[in-house]
Amino acid sequence: MTVRIPQPRGGTPTTRTRSRGFGRGEPAGFVVLALLLAAFPLLASESVVNVGVYALIYGLAAIGLTLLMGLAGQVSLGQAAFFAISAYGQAVLVTRYQVPMVVAAIIAVGLAMLAALLVGLPLLRLRGHYLALATLGLGIIVTVAATESEFLGATSGIYGVYKPTFGGRRYDSPAEYFWLLAPVVFLALLLARNIVAGRIGRALGAVNDSEVAAECLGVDTFRLRLQVFVLSAGFAGLAGVAYVHWIGVVNPNAANFPLSVEFLLMSVLGGLGSVWGAIIGAFAVELLDEGLRSLIPTLVPGAEGEVQLVGFGVVLTAVILFVPGGIHEVWRRLLARLQRPAPASDEPAAVGTDVEVDAAPLLAREGRPAAGAPLLQVRDLTRRFGGVTAVNAVSFDVRAGEIFALIGPNGAGKTTCFNMISGVLTPSAGSVRLGDTRIDGRKPHVFARARATRTFQNLQIFRSTTVRGNVSVGRHLRSGAGMLRGALSLPARAEERQIQRSVDELLALTGLAADADRPAADLPFGRQRQLEIARALALEPDLLLLDEPMAGLSGAERHDLVRLLRRLRAGGMAIVLVEHDVEAVLALADRVAVLDDGHLIALGTPDEVRQDPAVLAAYLGVGDDQEEVVASAPGADGEPARKDGA
Known part of the structure; x- marks a missing residue:
């Protein structure tokens, strides 16, 4: 993937590119291990x-x-x-x-x-x-x-x-x-x-x-x-x-079962977070085993192996209760305290706002369907939960190079539609086609292989890794190293370097470069929303489903998101948007579908939807106090967007 990065005025952002080489301290760790193994019998x-x-x-x-x-x-x-x-x-x-x-x-x-x-x-x-x-x-x-x-x-x-x-x-x-x-x-x-x-x-x-x-x-x-x-x-x-x-x-x-318990104890005691923990745990458990063999007969005369197994159980329970991460986690926390990194800023990084940059198409690729070509076709989509029909015979098309909004009151069935389209839920009836491929009832990874992906209403970031690690997972289908190539390392290094270059470009693009090595779980809520979008873009999708992407974002972050979506549309990507900020959506979208109680009650341009009596009834009391969020953001031509979304 090649991405032109918008550069902030007055300087060039610095990004770090990492290959799959050893992390900090790992080469020394392997050297120390080799020396210990060589010297132990002596x-x-x-x-x-x-x-x-x-x-x-x-x-x-x-x-x-x-x-x-x-x-x-x-x-x-x-x-x-x-x-x-x-x-x-x-x-x-x-x-x-x-x-x-x-x-x-x-x-x-x-x-x-x-x-x-x-x-x-x-x-x-x-x-x-x-x-x-x-x-x-x-x-x-x-x-x-x-x-x-x-x-x-x-x-x-x-x-x-x-x-x-x-x-x-x-x-x-x-x-x-x-x-x-x-x-x-x-x-x-x-x-x-x-x-x-x-x-x-x-x-x-x-x-x-x-x-x-x-x-x-x-x-x-x-x-x-x-x-x-x-x-x-x-x-x-x-x-x-x-x-x-x-x-x-x-x-x-x-x-027998005791040996399986012993293997389990080795893994848990050493620490499941690292393969190093397995070796540390193995030595610890075997030494513990020898100790129990000597101690238990002294404490319980005539005791056999079953009592020793009880001893293993006590140790395993204690580790899970007091040191759930094992010896490896204790060591990691100790190193973290000694290093004392500077606290990361929660302020969003500056993203370029030049008119020329804002108008440039983004993530365009050869082979993408031409703008206006039908990309997603939903026909009579229905989902029942017992006697409740959450979505009833919904049909619409999404074209390449457009922003299509799906709106409606709470409980209207918007997220259920997303789940059926992306393969998370199986429809009770109806069909979903992505290009020439029928994908309804298929697993989500089939949806992704058809160059489509999504974000989630309830955040689904990968909390155990960093910001960079999250976006790297988004490159899974754009890389091909399997188990064997990964184990041998050398054949996969060039691919890993390319992955990290692409990841760093996307992080800079979405304003997350400064947080690249920060644990994803430590980001504020709004930045986690941005991270989900960056991770989805790493797939290089032709179709992007965004479920309430503006929720939790500040005003500046919303403006940046609007600019990003317009540039993606200019690059030929189709975007389907679910959002409760109705006026912001109407100003951004090319076409809008409105759901109410699982039924499609309106489908058309933002102007047509604004004047639809059924929509007015469904949204009675909704004001326009947030309309300026999108209306004041530059459009694809660099000019402020008009109120009618044109």
């Missing part, structure tokens, strides 16, 4: 190094669970099931079929990922505790299947799995096995970090914040959740391979 006793081996093994599974829970927002209690599937697969291949270890590992991890794909297709349609219970059931199924299968050794399991041998060296001591695993864990952490920092990570973080907003920006939420579910199983499968080669045996206990 500094710790053999028993502690043995604990470290288990921490690395389980840390791999915890990295996958952190991606699934922290990134995709899906709670799983079945991570041990995929761990066990891979461990059993590896044991069978190397002991019974003499498959080389590395080849067997690839097959075993593939089995775990295939199992995740097959169970994820139905299970990921569930949400919240339903998904957690379903994945818990998966672990029980794997445990029972392994116990009852003679091929898998029943309760005894499969034993005799050899220690790894590379270059004529057998890795059979804790120190040697630790050094063998350390590069694997280091690489897994790096790949997971790259995914989180890239296009896929942004999209999944957005889904976790607001699924409907992410869908309306083109994110196929189910597909992405399935991808990360399968990837998470791959990490668990890799951990299962490392586990079976270390202890030499696998039995049904590898899929």
Whole structure:
């Protein structure tokens, strides 16, 4: 996307362009991690190094669970099931079929990922505790299947799995096995970090914040959740391979519930907000495990593993209550206090107001339908909620290069129409066509792929990220890096740099450049409205639906928004506007549709609508005290807009 930025007089705004490179302090963090992993076996006793081996093994599974829970927002209690599937697969291949270890590992991890794909297709349609219970059931199924299968050794399991041998060296001591695993864990952490920092990570973080907003920006939420579910199983499968080669045996206990709880505790204690937390949590939990093994029998003579599981439960509950962000969140807050950034200003940034700039078309693109061509066709659109008809047989067209307003009293059905057009709601009857494509009843990401998007009456910003991060999600469909390219990082860097350049241009255009790195949740309400519009424009839509965009804006911000919408119209974009500021809308729109109690009561130019008796009755008592908001704003020709909206 190429955008000409209006420059304020007297200077050029400075914007920062970021690639997907390492953030501040991350390179040093990886260097420190590498040094610690290399030195740990030299500094710790053999028993502690043995604990470290288990921490690395389980840390791999915890990295996958952190991606699934922290990134995709899906709670799983079945991570041990995929761990066990891979461990059993590896044991069978190397002991019974003499498959080389590395080849067997690839097959075993593939089995775990295939199992995740097959169970994820139905299970990921569930949400919240339903998904957690379903994945818990998966672990029980794997445990029972392994116990009852003679091929898998029943309760005894499969034993005799050899220690790894590379270059004529057998890795059979804790120190040697630790050094063998350390590069694997280091690489897994790096790949997971790259995914989180890239296009896929942004999209999944957005889904976790607001699924409907992410869908309306083109994110196929189910597909992405399935991808990360399968990837998470791959990490668990890799951990299962490392586990079976270390202890030499696998039995049904590898899929039991306590192990899933242990993986969960590692992710939560370390911090779901960062993949780094998985490794930190793994070491913390394994050391805690050793401590509980020694402490519980002293406190409760004759206590078995069930009491130890209670200890894990107490720790997990305490973390959720007192440190919900885990160790990573504590560390982040500490750094924030030490850095003490200067407070950000809530004053809107200056946006250029030159007549020449205000008249220039904005975001025009080749291939966009010609001005005046039918773009959106709504026919007999109806929505019923039980016995209540919220929208009844509404029909209208929207043309390219026009501002079309949809107005009406509260409860008239305006937002319901928006929801049906954008795919958030399925119509009870009627049809919606965008160009030549019928989109009614389709998901919002289909609407977005047809180059259309929307904002929301109730703000749907992505609160867990920054202003720049929000607008970057809007570029999801204008970029293409998938899971593999994102993990490898280098192939996606050029694309990421282009995304950030486009984002910085849009932030400057909408007056948000000064807040680019500010948490979106910290913006004032009016600036959050502007952020939603900037994020929608990042999609480069041909059709833009704005649901009450002027709500919460100051007078100056409204003037800027009016200028922006006129420039977008001049660039050929079609804009459908729902707004309660009736006089402002009538002065801005080319055509107006009026809804009342779910029925279309008027459709025409602003002058025609002003004089319609049905409209006058619906709006009895509405004055013109706010008419100057738009009337005084420069029109597309640089002159103040006339009162009749011409």
